[in-house]
Amino acid sequence: MFCLVYLQKKPECIPTQRPYMPELPEVETIVRRLQTVLPGKKVAEVVVLRNKSFQGDTALLSGKKIRQVARRAKVIVLTLDDDLCILIHLKMTGQLIYVDGPSRLGGGHPTADFIQQLPAKHTRIVARFADDTTLFFNDQRVFGWWKVANTASRDDELSRYAPDVIDPEITVSYLQQKFSRRHSPIKVTIMDSSIISGVGNIYACDGLFEAGIDPTRPADSLNRREIAQLLKSLRTVILQGIELGGATIKDYMNIDGLSGGYQQVIRVYGREGLPCFTCGTPIQRIKQGGRSTYFCSQCQR
DNA sequence: GTACTTGTTAAACT
DNA sequence: TAGTTTAACAAGTA
Numbered sequence: 001m002f003c004l005v006y007l008q009k010k011p012e013c014i015p016t017q018r019p020y021m022p023e024l025p026e027v028e029t030i031v032r033r034l035q036t037v038l039p040g041k042k043v044a045e046v047v048v049l050r051n052k053s054f055q056g057d058t059a060l061l062s063g064k065k066i067r068q069v070a071r072r073a074k075v076i077v078l079t080l081d082d083d084l085c086i087l088i089h090l091k092m093t094g095q096l097i098y099v100d101g102p103s104r105l106g107g108g109h110p111t112a113d114f115i116q117q118l119p120a121k122h123t124r125i126v127a128r129f130a131d132d133t134t135l136f137f138n139d140q141r142v143f144g145w146w147k148v149a150n151t152a153s154r155d156d157e158l159s160r161y162a163p164d165v166i167d168p169e170i171t172v173s174y175l176q177q178k179f180s181r182r183h184s185p186i187k188v189t190i191m192d193s194s195i196i197s198g199v200g201n202i203y204a205c206d207g208l209f210e211a212g213i214d215p216t217r218p219a220d221s222l223n224r225r226e227i228a229q230l231l232k233s234l235r236t237v238i239l240q241g242i243e244l245g246g247a248t249i250k251d252y253m254n255i256d257g258l259s260g261g262y263q264q265v266i267r268v269y270g271r272e273g274l275p276c277f278t279c280g281t282p283i284q285r286i287k288q289g290g291r292s293t294y295f296c297s298q299c300q301r
Numbered sequence: 302g303t304a305c306t307t308g309t310t311a312a313a314c315t
Numbered sequence: 316t317a318g319t320t321t322a323a324c325a326a327g328t329a
Contacts, residue, residue, distance in 0.1 A: 023308095074308080074309095089308085089309090090308095091307080091308055091309075092306085092307040092308060141307080143307080143308070143309085144308095160310090191308090193308085193309075200307090200308075201307075201308085291306085291307080291308090292305095292306080
């Protein structure tokens with residue numbers, strides 16, 4: 001049996017032809033999946049195929065058991081014996097693929113072929129466990145990383161991230177206080193990980209659409225009611241993403257990658273020129289902070 | 302060859 | 316000093 005924790009979407013399945021990047025819902029989905037397979041496993045060896053992808057000493061990890069899998073913002077935290085941790089960030093193109101023995105699928109099956117080709121061209125790190133299962137880290141663009149940490153350096157690393165947008169610590173009052181000192185566009189502000197974590201470009205665009213707020217408005221121009229609506233909307237699209245992220249994984253395991261969940265979540269992202277689902281006005285694309293913002297000029301004020 | 306994409310950080314601004 | 320903008324990173328596509 002094999003188990004595919006996460007497989008990158010195939011380019012031809014993506015309407016925008018852009019590479020797919022894991023955002024908080026995808027990372028959460030991966031973490032939930034890893035939680036079912038990794039705890040209790042003993043690390044046999046960690047092989048680094050690309051030095052830039054790994055910081056720390058692989059030798060420290062051998063023989064240690066994984067105790068816990070967790071997530072903070074988009075960082076995956078593997079807790080091991082002896083105060084050791086592995087921190088993992090997938091950044092834009094990282095994938096974690098867990099393989100439990102040889103695949104029993106037929107040779108022509110795309111997923112089986114994919115599994116059998118591991119390690120592949122973009123495999124950067126291979127973690128092999130004592131029970132002959134393996135976790136592969138693929139990362140085409142080499143922005144992602146694994147870091148060996150102890151409790152102290154882990155806390156130091158994670159302290160840079162504000163609480164998750166779905167964390168109860170984020171309240172309307174908290175945002176109101178933060179926004180009051182920011183005159184930059186609300187879209188840029190909600191993607192600032194020192195204010196809120198876990199709002200990537202896709203969910204920032206879709207959340208603002210859901211809230212009916214113009215992404216170009218200065219953060220300090222939003223009133224309390226609008227901030228409350230925005231927080232609610234961001235949580236809605238992200239929780240929906242988490243829900244559908246799971247659905248997408250099942251689709252992958254069945255066959256061919258993405259037809260399901262993920263695209264159904266998308267309200268405006270990547271839909272430049274296409275009609276708004278609410279009013280039919282063509283979706284506009286603008287640049288903010290060097291990133292594309294998609295929005296409906298009619299529905300978002 | 303040029304422009305552009307991504308998340309995050311660090312440096313360089315105001 | 317705090318907020319804001321820009322460049323950098325890697326590797327791919329249009």
